[in-house]
Amino acid sequence: MIGRLKALFRGDADRVAESMSRAGFESVAQFSLIILMGAGLYGATLGLWRGPLQAFYTAIKFPLVIFLTCLGNGAINGMLAQILGSGLSFRQTAVTILMSFAIAAIILAGFAPLTLFVWFNAPPLHSKGAILGHSVMLLTHVFVIALAGVIANRRLLGLLRKMSGSDKVARAVLFSWLTGNLFLGAQIAWNLRPFIGSPRLAIEFLRSDPLRGNFYEAVWRALRHLFL
Amino acid sequence: MNTQPTQNQSLKPPPIPGPFAFEPMPRGASPPLVIEALLKYPGRIIHELQNNWRAALPLWLLSFVMLGMMAYGVVVGSFSGGAQLWIAPAKIAMGTILSILICLPSLYIFTCLSGIDAQLRTVTGVLFASVCLGALLLVGFAPIAWIFSQSTDSVAFMAALHIGLWAIGIMFGLRLLEAMGHLLGRSARTHLKLWSVIFIVVCLQMMTTLRPIVGTSDHLLPSEKKFFLAHWAETLRDGSAKK
Numbered sequence: 001m002i003g004r005l006k007a008l009f010r011g012d013a014d015r016v017a018e019s020m021s022r023a024g025f026e027s028v029a030q031f032s033l034i035i036l037m038g039a040g041l042y043g044a045t046l047g048l049w050r051g052p053l054q055a056f057y058t059a060i061k062f063p064l065v066i067f068l069t070c071l072g073n074g075a076i077n078g079m080l081a082q083i084l085g086s087g088l089s090f091r092q093t094a095v096t097i098l099m100s101f102a103i104a105a106i107i108l109a110g111f112a113p114l115t116l117f118v119w120f121n122a123p124p125l126h127s128k129g130a131i132l133g134h135s136v137m138l139l140t141h142v143f144v145i146a147l148a149g150v151i152a153n154r155r156l157l158g159l160l161r162k163m164s165g166s167d168k169v170a171r172a173v174l175f176s177w178l179t180g181n182l183f184l185g186a187q188i189a190w191n192l193r194p195f196i197g198s199p200r201l202a203i204e205f206l207r208s209d210p211l212r213g214n215f216y217e218a219v220w221r222a223l224r225h226l227f228l
Numbered sequence: 229m230n231t232q233p234t235q236n237q238s239l240k241p242p243p244i245p246g247p248f249a250f251e252p253m254p255r256g257a258s259p260p261l262v263i264e265a266l267l268k269y270p271g272r273i274i275h276e277l278q279n280n281w282r283a284a285l286p287l288w289l290l291s292f293v294m295l296g297m298m299a300y301g302v303v304v305g306s307f308s309g310g311a312q313l314w315i316a317p318a319k320i321a322m323g324t325i326l327s328i329l330i331c332l333p334s335l336y337i338f339t340c341l342s343g344i345d346a347q348l349r350t351v352t353g354v355l356f357a358s359v360c361l362g363a364l365l366l367v368g369f370a371p372i373a374w375i376f377s378q379s380t381d382s383v384a385f386m387a388a389l390h391i392g393l394w395a396i397g398i399m400f401g402l403r404l405l406e407a408m409g410h411l412l413g414r415s416a417r418t419h420l421k422l423w424s425v426i427f428i429v430v431c432l433q434m435m436t437t438l439r440p441i442v443g444t445s446d447h448l449l450p451s452e453k454k455f456f457l458a459h460w461a462e463t464l465r466d467g468s469a470k471k
Contacts, residue, residue, distance in 0.1 A: 071371075072371040072372060072375065073371070073372070075367070075368040075370075075371070076365065076368030076369055076372070078368075079267055079364060079365055079368045080365075080368075082267040082268045083247075083267055083268075083361075083365075083400055085247045087268075180372070183372065184371075184372050184375070187375055187376060187379065188375065190379075191375070191379060211378045211379050212379065213379060213380075214376065214379045214380040214382075214385065216385070217380060217382065217385060
């Protein structure tokens with residue numbers, strides 16, 4: 001598994017594609033463990049600014065968002081991969097997507113010392129600059145998570161090209177997976193908030209009535225307040 | 229001696245690689261194989277319906293349409309709960325069947341106008357397969373629809389989401405019809421594209437005719453007739469409509 005991930009980090013899609021065609025439950029377990037550890041470690045740095053308890057909660061919830069998104073979109077991602085002619089089975093689709101999240105989790109874990117450094121230098125919670133500190137942490141984490149996502153998906157595109165044999169098909173499959181995962185992932189993240197934790201609210205594992213509220217409605221309301 | 233193909237003979241399909249390859253299905257096609265063919269090798273479905281027609285295949289496809297639409301209907305009904313848990317699946321399944329029945333004659337006519345040499349039973353089977361593929365995709369989208377159903381009270385949002393997901397499903401399904409045009413005819417695009425637009429409009433109007441599907445009402449079916457655009461405009465304007 002380490003060899004497979006190293007090969008993919010290097011962009012050696014040939015080697016990885018060959019092993020992915022045989023990947024099974026063992027691969028699922030290995031990638032899940034990497035996601036749990038890497039995303040969990042990064043999640044801890046995500047919540048640390050608000051407090052150690054928030055760090056603990058976010059270390060649990062950050063990998064959970066990934067797993068719930070993979071689970072919720074598992075069927076449709078598999079169907080779309082087949083319909084779009086990639087040649088991937090449901091099993092291969094699940095393993096491939098888990099692998100891309102595992103790559104992102106490793107990148108995030110690698111950035112954990114950096115985000116810890118930002119936390120160390122940001123205005124702390126109980127200072128006058130707490131709002132600034134919250135904003136700095138928020139923007140830093142958004143940037144790091146976006147960067148990890150872009151890198152992981154570029155590698156995934158290379159692998160899909162190799163497995164499907166067509167650049168057009170690979171792009172179509174990647175686009176469909178990304179759209180679905182982002183759409184559902186944003187809502188799941190909304191339901192499982194808070195991750196960083198607002199300085200004005202108490203630390204909670206989940207907000208009261210966590211299924212209440214819709215990410216896209218919240219964005220729409222924010223846009224309306226901004227422009228109307 | 230050269231023999232010209234007669235009007236009733238199928239022309240050799242143009243070579244199309246990939247999933248729309250015009251080839252037979254494996255012998256002893258079972259429901260799982262039918263679903264696999266629908267997702268991965270839809271050209272095989274068209275081949276069987278044209279060259280090796282058996283009643284079992286279209287019946288399986290129609291069964292999957294009903295089951296898939298009812299399964300998704302339960303998710304739609306979970307937004308309001310209560311009686312909608314059976315009303316929504318019943319309306320969605322029935323509405324789909326009615327839309328197929330309403331549009332099938334025009335599909336056969338447009339198929340003939342396109343120069344496609346196919347019997348009514350073949351065209352019927354391909355239409356079942358197209359809608360079946362859309363239903364399968366809706367089943368795949370069900371977890372996404374469910375989580376949003378539980379997270380919002382807004383009828384307008386959920387209606388828009390369900391229509392969006394249905395549109396994605398039907399778009400992939402209607403590619404099968406286009407493939408039938410390529411495989412069994414010459415330049416069949418314009419007629420079948422036009423028919424696809426008609427089918428989509430009929431389905432959208434059917435949703436309004438059978439309202440409410442998302443949300444609740446005192447009556448099972450509406451007493452007032454309404455065009456679907458007018459109904460949507462009213463729903464969006466009245467953004468306060470809740471479960």
